[in-house]
Amino acid sequence: MGASEVLTDPSSLYDVGNGEYSDTYTMLTVRNALASVQNGESDRYEELVQSMQIIKGADHAVWADLVTILNALSGSVACIDIIHHRKLLSSVFGMSLWDLKPHVMDALVGLLISLAATSGKYLDSCLNMLIGHFVPPRWVIDRLSQRRVIDQKTDVLSWVHGAILKISLLVPLAPSRLLPMLAQQMPKINKKDNLVVMYVENLFKLQSSPIGQVGGSMIFMMVMERLRDLDLEIDWDDILQDDSSRGMFDMELEDTMNEGEENTSGGNVVFESLDKLMVISFDHLESCNLDGRLDQVFEKLFGAFENFILNTYKSKVSQFLMFYACSLDPENCGVKFASKLMDIFLSSNKPRPTRMSAVAYLASYLARGKFLPVSFVASMLKRLVDECADYCGACNDDIRPEAHQIFYSGCQAIMYVLCFRMRSILNVPLFRSQLIPLESVLMHRLNPLMVCLPSVVAEFLKQAKAGGMFVVSDSFIFDDLLESELSRAFGGPERLDTFFPFDSCLLKSSNSYISPNFIYWSMVRPTYEEDDDDEEDAEIIVNGDEESDEEEEEGDLDYSMNKMSITPKHSFKNKMERDRLLKMPSMIRHSTSPESL
Incomplete structure (x- = not known):
């Protein structure tokens, strides 16, 4: 039975007739269905739950009915009970924005915000569901080269971040609940895909939002930890095959990157993931600099560096996040980095x-x-x-x-x-x-x-x-x-x-x-x-010392000559x-x- 049938069925408490029903009548009908299950009458409740199951290829009318149901539920969250309506909640939290039309996404996000703001019992479930969208389903990942799918990804993540931000504004406890979930759902190192790269992109988007004021330090720690893990996953010793007959200051490494990847188990994907993560991290720092908040971000970045990188002696790449931040703002960040390192060296307590x-x-x-x-x-x-x-x-x-x-x-x-x-x-x-x-x-x-x-x-x-x-x-x-x-x-x-x-x-x-x-x-x-x-x-x-009389030549130094x-x-x-x-x-x-x- 579809949504219209549920709401216009003669057995319903509120029969609005002929499908021409107002939002008020719809809400009353939904509330009646929610109340009935607690009285031992589950037929209308089961029909309500069934109406939320969208079959692939459903027509426009079915989507419109779903929007109506979701909006009605948003106005009835006080009537939802975590015990009696477990099946309904499971249906809601089991939905994916990736499968929905834009107007349906709007309705579902509205319901999630209402649930999170109305009762603390649903806050974690709502946040977990939204975070779960940071990594797209496989069919999206496989089609990310298509313009339509790229636009869909942009729309979905826009709804997700908007919902998280609104929940955080309505529920002051939300950011502190959100951060452990972000760490828990961080994808592990996977030699078959770059899911961690997509996830970190969303972490940086959160860091740039007001949520970053509360959880910016922890977000940088998550990113730095994952960079370190990827860095250590690579067997750099197999790549750095130096000639023992040459002096240290005579060495210019040959371009052995490709050879090193072939000799490292799963090396291609790990190299690619680490490189992409570093690039999006650099881009984020550059964005922070343009927004005038790099100095503030730097303190959080250094904390993450001190926790995860400073004492990791086999790290070869992840520390360059600090180097790049300093290069963007030498007078502030550049001086701070050296001064903090000097203070650590001189501290007898370390x-x-x-x-x-x-x-x-x-x-x-x-x-x-x-x-x-x-x-x-x-x-x-x-x-x-x-x-x-x-x-x-x-x-x-x-x-x-x-x-x-x-x-x-x-x-x-x-x-x-x-x-x-x-x-x-x-x-x-x-x-x-x-x-x-x-x-x-x-x-x-x-x-x-x-x-x-x-x-x-x-x-x-x-x-x-x-x-x-x-x-x-x-x-x-x-x-x-x-x-x-x-x-x-x-x-x-x-x-x-x-x-x-x-x-x-x-x-x-x-x-x-x-x-x-x-x-x-x-x-x-x-x-x-x-x-x-x-x-x-x-x-x-x-x-800061001297300026060249001639403009610097364009382009980066040749990579293979300068390593x-x-x-x-x-x-x-x-x-x-x-x-x-x-x-x-x-x-x-x-x-x-x-x-x-």
Whole structure:
């Protein structure tokens, strides 16, 4: 029996006759049907439930009747009982906006809003049903290339987000109930589809709404956690097959992405999902920046980073969300990120691995961020140098590397940044003078030059000598060594001595967002290279310091030429190499050349 028959049947309490019934009569008839089931008479109630079952291919009249029923139920929610009308509620919550005409969607959404606002008993069910629409059914996913289906997706999600927002405004408790549901319904990593990408798009839409004021932090944590999970799903070690005969700072990774995908189980879909998630995350941050709320969003983003990424040492890509946010607003977000990392490193209340990870992030960020003024980099280096100098003055007689891991991580951070920035730092007398205490740090009996990663130390000393910063013995050469037993000792089981989190972004689409603001090693002009008047010094010309006289060339840097990883994978293997490693410079002293004045 159809909706019209239910409402005009002579057995109904309110017979409006000939299908010409008013909304009031319809509502009274529906209420009568709802009341009858509690009196032991279920016929009219069963007919009401049956009238909500839409058969595929139903004509316009059937859809019109359904709209009438839904509107009547919206005005009768106070009469609905969660026990006696379980079958009716099951029919309502089992409906899908994806299967309905636009005017029917309007009526169903109105009913859901009424149910959620009238009684707290239905709030969770209404929110769960709406969240369930974040991921379309399979038939929609398979046809998303069609314009009609794309428009339908836009319409459905517009209704869904509008309903969630209205419920949140009517029921103050709704956002706090919504957030755990969002986390629970987040799609798992699936190697067969990209459902998580569609879901995150909707999370960001919520984050941009007033709901984001309440749940923005948790939404970013959900996204960051999923990015991390996808990041860890990829076996990056199989992709980063470096030549052990090449030095760390000579490496320019070949474009092995496709080969890596083939060697990774399910790699193609995981790569694609991670890349797409990063791109929509970048787009969301850019939208926040255009809306003038990036500074506010950044605090929530950093909280998610600190919770899920900071101590995840195998992450290769997800941390670039922070890098991109900083590149959008260097003066605020860019400074905040470095300052927060510095504060974590200097905090004695933080766990040792967290402090070491923070300074590794800080060093990698200061080295790679093309948007960071040299003056700011120099100020951060000064704080690190002063901290290491103070540590040397207060240390005890224990010189085991594992007893001074924080100190060595700070020293390595200084040298690593200077490998990228030394030319521009030494060109400014004030910045050069701020590095004077570094000499006593490097000459201290804790021997950071012997303990820190040899490849970093060797490149640093080579540039320091060429730049007139120190006079260094030529015998202090590490050749092709990439790590040592001593650096392993200070790096600990997490190998934080080899942790350079902002190595080149290895996902092509994501890299297109990062590369314009990223300093690749191939762009660095070390101090031992002669000046070339025809070339700009890439690591000097950065925002806030100097402007190029010529417009930058259009287009991103070639992806395959600029991917560089300096994360070492090889250990020295024999006593001869160890003996060579332990040789110290015969003399390290402040240069008396004119350049040092």
